Amino acid sequence: MNIDDFPPEAGSGLLRRFAIRAALIFDGDNFLQGHALVLREGLVEGLAPWSNIPEDLPVFDAPDALLTPGFVDLQVNGGGGALFNNQPTLKGIRRICETHARYGTTALLPTVITDRPDIMKACMAAGSAALAAGIPGFLGLHLEGPHLSLVRKGTHHPALIREMCPEDLDFYIGSSGNFGKALITIAPENVSESQVTALVNARFVVSLGHTDTSFEIARRYVGAGASMVTHLFNAMSQMGNREPGLVGAALALGEVSCGLIADGFHVDPTSMSIALRAKQGPGRVFLVTDAMSTIGTQNRRFELNGRTVYRREGRLTLADGTLAGADIDMLSCLRFVHRKLDVPLGEALNMASLYPAEALGVTDRGKLAPGRQGDFLVLSPDLELHSTWIGGRCIYKQKMQRGYAS
Incomplete structure (x- = not known):
């Protein structure tokens, strides 16, 4: 599923565990290619290589996108x-x-x-x-x-x-x-x-x-x-x-x-x-x-x-x-x-x-690491904002525009 198809009810907290697969993720320390951000109950559960994403986990693709801490x-x-x-x-x-x-x-x-x-x-x-x-x-x-x-x-x-x-x-x-x-x-x-x-x-x-x-x-x-x-x-x-x-x-x-x-x-x-x-x-x-x-x-x-x-x-x-x-x-x-x-x-x-x-002195923001709050951004390659997520909820979203693959 494309990230633009992320269900509205998930933004209300009904989708308790899911992953967003992106071309590039910056976790606060490193840029990771071929990884997905896994979220559970509004928190970061972890970062997993695409090949290690559980088969039963809902996955939303953000092709060509950069995921970063909010x-x-x-x-x-x-x-x-x-x-x-x-x-x-x-x-x-x-x-x-x-x-x-x-x-x-x-x-x-x-x-x-x-x-x-x-x-x-x-x-x-x-x-x-x-x-x-x-x-x-x-x-x-x-x-x-x-x-x-x-x-x-x-x-x-x-x-x-x-x-x-x-x-x-x-x-x-x-x-x-x-x-x-x-x-x-x-x-x-x-x-x-x-x-x-x-x-x-x-x-x-x-x-x-x-x-x-x-x-x-x-x-x-x-x-x-x-x-x-x-x-x-x-x-x-x-x-x-x-x-x-x-x-x-x-x-x-x-x-x-x-x-x-x-x-x-x-x-x-x-x-x-x-x-x-x-x-x-x-x-x-x-x-x-x-x-x-x-x-x-x-x-x-x-x-x-x-x-x-x-x-x-x-x-x-x-x-x-x-x-x-x-x-x-x-x-x-x-x-x-x-x-x-x-x-x-x-x-x-x-x-x-x-x-x-x-x-x-805030220790649960600023990085995408296990246990931290699921606050992150989906950015285009030229640093345009696609969506803003707070506590694993999509707070603001635009349709994917030029710069993203569909």
């Missing part, structure tokens, strides 16, 4: 016309997850940027509802602010940026675990080292961003538990000859992983290439979209914190030209680093799947 995006502000700040509801999260599934993202963190306390709390309540409802693709929340630096505020509204007070910390700690994975971006200017440690102990992943911090202060905050840097190069102290800044810390400190917006506007391609070569491990550079509500729509503008954001020629900006998120999806980011930066395809795929999963 993408993991840790910074998604919106999609499908829904901006999380403006629609902090279960419906908003569902729309965002459904939209990004059309571009290969199988797990994401809806991201709320600096806003009023009631909006932040509404976003957390929506996250709890999404977790309870089992929204496909929902992984948790990213709180990007409000405890940032005014000097490096970017598009964050200056009137809403503030210091983290004891009541804030108590609220965050009390919310831990209620909405899935928790990532918070903070600036040392408005958050103490002891607060970072308390957040990490409460199972938050702490990321440094929107800050003018020095290298040494950044190193101290990493020692306190921060393990990530938000959108490398953007809204942070840059690397200079006498002060390495947060950029230098992100690249030199092996404990740190960092997100990168690969749209060609936020960071120059040459700077991206230099960063990829310079990054010290085991931390990695991974891809984020920082996508806004425009993804999957024809909308030319939207409102954010009472200000209009304009969509022009691939960029999203405030009236003064300040970049306001990104107008890009993860599949396009993948193509950019692979085609424009000459990153090998396997490494580019890991930057979109395995590395962000590892940075967030």
